[in-house]
Amino acid sequence: MDEEITSKGIIGRGMRVLLRAIRMEPFMFTLGALGAIVHSGTTIAGAFVSGAIVDMVVVPSVENGEPALAALAIAVVVLIFVSLLKIAGMISRRLGAGAMQFRLQARHRRLVTRRYLGLPVSWHQKHQTGTLLSNANADVEAAFVPIAPLPFAVGTLVMLAAAMVALFATDWALALVGTLIFPALFLLNVVYSRKMSPRMTRAQQLRAEVSAVAHESFDGALVVKTMGREAEETTRFNVSADELRDSLIRVGRLRGLFDPIMSALPDIGTLAVLVVGVWRLSSGAIGVAEIVSVTFLFSVLAFPVRAITWVLADLPASVVGWERVHGVLKATGDMTYGNGALDREGPARLAFDSVSFSYEDGTKVLRDVTFDVAPGKTIALVGPTGSGKSTIASLATRLIDPDGGVIRVDETDSRTLKHAELAASVALVPQVPFVFDDDVRGNITLGRDLGSSDPDEQVWNSLRIAQADGFVAKLDDGLDTQVGERGTSLSGGQRQRLTLARALAGRPRLLIMDDATSAVDPKVESAILAGLKDSDNPASVLVVAYRRATIALADEVVYLEGGTVVARGSHETLLAKVPGYANLVTAYERAEAERAAEGEFIDDSEVSA
Numbered sequence: 001m002d003e004e005i006t007s008k009g010i011i012g013r014g015m016r017v018l019l020r021a022i023r024m025e026p027f028m029f030t031l032g033a034l035g036a037i038v039h040s041g042t043t044i045a046g047a048f049v050s051g052a053i054v055d056m057v058v059v060p061s062v063e064n065g066e067p068a069l070a071a072l073a074i075a076v077v078v079l080i081f082v083s084l085l086k087i088a089g090m091i092s093r094r095l096g097a098g099a100m101q102f103r104l105q106a107r108h109r110r111l112v113t114r115r116y117l118g119l120p121v122s123w124h125q126k127h128q129t130g131t132l133l134s135n136a137n138a139d140v141e142a143a144f145v146p147i148a149p150l151p152f153a154v155g156t157l158v159m160l161a162a163a164m165v166a167l168f169a170t171d172w173a174l175a176l177v178g179t180l181i182f183p184a185l186f187l188l189n190v191v192y193s194r195k196m197s198p199r200m201t202r203a204q205q206l207r208a209e210v211s212a213v214a215h216e217s218f219d220g221a222l223v224v225k226t227m228g229r230e231a232e233e234t235t236r237f238n239v240s241a242d243e244l245r246d247s248l249i250r251v252g253r254l255r256g257l258f259d260p261i262m263s264a265l266p267d268i269g270t271l272a273v274l275v276v277g278v279w280r281l282s283s284g285a286i287g288v289a290e291i292v293s294v295t296f297l298f299s300v301l302a303f304p305v306r307a308i309t310w311v312l313a314d315l316p317a318s319v320v321g322w323e324r325v326h327g328v329l330k331a332t333g334d335m336t337y338g339n340g341a342l343d344r345e346g347p348a349r350l351a352f353d354s355v356s357f358s359y360e361d362g363t364k365v366l367r368d369v370t371f372d373v374a375p376g377k378t379i380a381l382v383g384p385t386g387s388g389k390s391t392i393a394s395l396a397t398r399l400i401d402p403d404g405g406v407i408r409v410d411e412t413d414s415r416t417l418k419h420a421e422l423a424a425s426v427a428l429v430p431q432v433p434f435v436f437d438d439d440v441r442g443n444i445t446l447g448r449d450l451g452s453s454d455p456d457e458q459v460w461n462s463l464r465i466a467q468a469d470g471f472v473a474k475l476d477d478g479l480d481t482q483v484g485e486r487g488t489s490l491s492g493g494q495r496q497r498l499t500l501a502r503a504l505a506g507r508p509r510l511l512i513m514d515d516a517t518s519a520v521d522p523k524v525e526s527a528i529l530a531g532l533k534d535s536d537n538p539a540s541v542l543v544v545a546y547r548r549a550t551i552a553l554a555d556e557v558v559y560l561e562g563g564t565v566v567a568r569g570s571h572e573t574l575l576a577k578v579p580g581y582a583n584l585v586t587a588y589e590r591a592e593a594e595r596a597a598e599g600e601f602i603d604d605s606e607v608s609a
């Protein structure tokens, strides 16, 4: 994604981002821009009111030796009126600009996050989590930074145009100074943003890199600590952080060089106005009031002109941020859905019909896989590592789609089901359990309507079948106990059982367990499978199994080797007839006995009644 972002045509691309932002927030932009125009108009008016005051109050007072009180009173009223208008303009400009910027940021954070959830697993596997965090945060912010000064800049443009008209109306020689200074300001701004663009692009990329490295270090904290790699990991982070620092210093250095030049130009203008003005005054072409007005005009212009600089200076970062955000928003690979619906009651049927699948690298992982799980039956999926068991689990839950063949739930091709229909009937309990930073109840319900008059009763029911009710009852606050990042740390087996209870709480009609009870004591695992069969909502089960006891509880075994179904039948038949299967199960049994001897399931052997 990053390679596509170049500094070519940055102003044009930046303007397109701004126009898109204006189209998305027309009301707030209008409020801000109108406020800015009023502010600019009153600033120019202020310059000419000052000139008029010199002409009508100061000069007559000096000439007559007594204050021109009536004119002074009028001047005060006009000045107060102009100032009040200016204040109102400023408030409206700031409100409009602020609301526009923060609303756009919030909206795009939501869009990016929603897009992440919509994109398929394959897309996520290709993108680092740190980069995704940076897209949703730093990039969204950067994309809309120029929005804050945008209405001000628009107002300033109007002000510059009005100032030019006023200058020409006053005196051509003074107008000449303006025609030199104003374009020079623009030119400088353009040069600045051209030079800044590649520096900003690099800084933004490095920001994402720092975030990715940091995320990986935190995620792998356990490995880093146990392997004693803290120093190396810190160095890796420091290298990234130093690179970002240097890159930001390069940005700052350029800003430091251009900023003073940009503030100095209007002052040079003021100086030129004084020189030209004195010459014009001596030749009688203009009066003192005109010189005061124009000098005042140049001095009040110095600050607003910076607003244009702010917008242009932040354009490169905005373009980079926006293009990274847009990269996520336009990412394709979405799954398509049909209108099909499934029954809501009774165990479901799952059928794989000549299914083949390859990951993006092109190697075929599954070939012509055909098997079915009849309603209410438990099928054990057994096979050596890498034979394709997890891939079958992902296909059955439609995390991925097959390249060939059909997967049917009941009698319906799962690709023709409407969105979320499959999730209502089929639940996956993954290999690696995930516990949210929430209480036990929240982790089980996930905010779903469990369709029960007593949701807690249903939560306890699921915990019971998952053999998790015992340890949850012993937690200090029961279902209210915080688990996950902020709360109680759970053992591996407890996390697995909580994840299983979460799947069960949705009363699935088909349960796919992908090695989901590997950290659970074998006795507990058997109790779970037995409980599933006896439950009030019996489901069909496809279980990736290793243990003889688990396999023995299944109605049938599907044995995979190298992505194809080699045999299917009862455990005893396969044991007797398929040497590969017999070797594998015996090897598992030996490994299991070693794990038990090492006391691996010590915290996890409690079986509830």
Ligand SMILES: Nc1ncnc2c1ncn2[C@@H]1O[C@H](COP(=O)(O)OP(=O)(O)OP(=O)(O)O)[C@@H](O)[C@H]1O
Residues within 6 Å of the ligand: 125, 359, 360, 361, 365, 383, 384, 385, 386, 387, 388, 389, 390, 391, 392
């Ligand atoms: N995201 C991926 N991209 C590319 N190849 C993958 C991906 N996931 C798995 N594979 C490959 O697909 C094959 C099947 O993997 P899968 O995880 O389905 O096997 P498995 O039988 O579940 O293995 P295990 O028992 O070790 O969990 C393996 O060769 C694996 O390297």
